[in-house]
Amino acid sequence: MRDFHVFVRFCSSQRNLPKDARINLLATYCDNVKKGKIQDDPNQLRIAQVLQNLQSELWSYEKRSPTLLTRFFKTEVQVPRGVYIYGAVGRGKTMLMDMFYDCVERPQKKQRQHFHSFMLDVHNRIHEWKKTSNVERKSSSYDPIPAVAAQISEKNTVLCLDEFQVTDIADAMILKRLFDHIFRNGSVLVATSNRPPNDLYKNGLQRSNFLPFIDILKRNCEALALDSGVDYRSQLNANSDTPFYFVKGEGNVSAEMDRLFKIVCSHETDTIRSRTLVIKGRNVEFKKCCGQVLDTTFDELCDRPLGAVDYVFLSQVFHTIFIRDIPQLTVKQKSPARRFITLIDTLYDHRVRVVCSADAPPASLFTTVRDESLVTDENRMLMSDLGIDNPQELGTIFSGEEELFAFDRTVSRLNQMQTRKYWDQTTHEHKA
Template identity: 50%
Template sequence: MKILSYFTRAVCCDNNHCIIRQLFCNFSTQSWILLRPKRSFSTAHNASDPSLPSSKYFEKLSNKEIQEDKHQDEIVKLLDNVYLNIKSYAPETKSFFSFLKEKRKQPKGLYIYGAVGGGKTMMMDIFYESCETEQKQRVHFNKFMLDVHAKIHEVKKILARDKAKSYDPIPPVANDIISKTWLICFDEFQVTDIADAMILKRLFTELFHLGVVVVATSNRPPDDLYKNGLQRSNFLPFIDVLKTYCDVASLSSNIDYRSIKSNAEGSSTKTYFVRNFANEKKLHGIFKMLCSQENDIVRPRIITILGRNVTFTKTCGQILESTFDELCNRDLGSSDYLQICQIFHTVIIRNVPQLNIKLRSQSRRFITLIDALYDNNIRLVVSSDVSLDKLFSNEAVEDVHHSDEHRMLMDDLNIKANDGTDANLKANIFTGEEELFAFDRTISRINEMQTSEYWNKNRGPEINITG
């Protein structure tokens, strides 16, 4: 009756907020606990728990699938902590009584950085597979940002139809993301695009506020993200946000396990060839053998991607034989390469030149292409002008001038070349520091894509390729 009396007063009284708060404060502690969702975090290790990431990691060690590495041992302990802390976690949903609940501290994520091939992605994948929640996503950072830009565009179109005078598309985009997932595992967290850099703080501040937990891998520590980038001062607050919600750990074994695995298998599984008569003959034989497994003829094919028609001159079923010019000298991007991964299980790339910072656009497209193929387990065969270890050259670029593309970008952002950002623009776009990191990763991934383990794990037919 006493509670009913309080509710009656709350309905009649002008100061409803205070009365309702008094009502709940007068509940017993036990009653209050019953009303609150159970979300407890633990940091203690339970080595006997087979669901822990460390259990799966040590199982791989015992099966000789991986080599023992003390640096990876330390990382898996940190991933165990994250796993335990989120095991019974879910973001709080908003309700009428949300203002009465004490804001609980959400568990921290983990940001892992280190050199290429050191096992960062493998460690994150072990963690991801261990997590039982269905509201999780494992995604390459570039693809995630591509989706974000598409969602922002859609929100802007809707708001424009409603003739809203002022609007911020970030909150509805963040709400859409957390409605599907609250645990996001990012592979290859890197920032090279000014459009990404300008929205990251606002987007992730909103996502973290909604309860998102992030685990990420990167070649760079957080403080070096978007280093020397255009208008980097506007990006710097994002680094603080990231470090507030994620612990930072270095996986610095300085060993490229992909290259070790590739070299251990020798030349019997090579899918990469330096261009010469003998190797061109081998490539032709590979294509012919692959085509014999397909229920199709060799023919040109037009693929419609986001309303655009992209033509490839030589395909057969799920086999694409293309050239570097077709794939990287045209205006193609992440969405195009992801669509290719949905259609083909094997991609042959002929005539790859030695890449350098002068060929910046083509090099970026090639890096993005390899990332997409690797992430989707697509078979890769490459013919190049040079050996793999010489595929990228970091020769200096002289007589630098702004390209039309970057002048247009500066115009769109209302940036003038003499406003103090010109030096940063040159540093980021033309010294290629970010590209050098990406080049190393690309070579490492191509190395792994030469192994029989990689070659036979995708959705294509099992065949034996010799180089």
């Protein structure tokens, strides 16, 4: 640890260097350690050093321009290798990626997105290309992926994607070709994930078609494990003096939720009323709102066809959301469970305050089951569409193991969202 503190002093000494020579990311990280904003963690420092090296490469990469000689001999410019950071929840992956994103001054073309939002944008671009393209469907050149990848690469030399996790077969089937083109176009990926590359889309439908993407990812990104053994979000939760998550049956939960709702609404200049939001041309109604505060239920948010785009819209309209009656979920509620994971991810990313009442503590909200009831008509139709003949495969395909893994992140974020620190740092402006 002595070497770590020597390095902190070294980083601090770099502040007065010329801008081009400043070790931006490492100086920022070490300053935060010195000021007590984050704990000194050798594992995080190791990742920060790799990201600093990438930052330096990007500076030269952006300034490098093709000459007549390189054009004549078609010499390719060496694209910097990206970074894929994986590990358990609450270890600092997102913090390091955001620090890297903020410190990258050149190139200016950069984008930071949650993976779910990124893929939603990709599917929207594909849909738009199909609507506007003049290429006939039967033509061999009818392929939206290269065009969509070109659009993304043109706008982003650096692409930062948080919570890289593949659970949707529609995403899995296009990722290989999409990122093959993105990397060939010269874009650099920095991503965080709870899973190592080899475990992405584990037990997923038609995973054999997804495996080539893993090879492309590992070839273009350095995979780094970050696991200090300390969940810093759980440590933050220990300092919370006000509960914002209530387990039903432990006191008068409904009355306590009502009391907090009145307190929060006392700062609003509106009456308590129902409200209909227009999202992408659709009417989405909620029964109880007051200004920028929404009082709703799990069923209203997750048991009807809402998705990431709807949750992003809600996070822009409301600064506080009360979610009542969260049930204990099993694989039988797989779609609502996936929506709940996406909902919490989105609200967390946008620093929306959340008050919850649930049937169980966060760590016990989702459990897997294996029984014959999983063979529903919907599952049989999906098997037919995908050409799966063996019903025994349902045991792994619909076991809910992928959702359970993703739910670890949800539990960690729910814990952090209860803390006073999380509530106090909510600074985003929300406009209806």
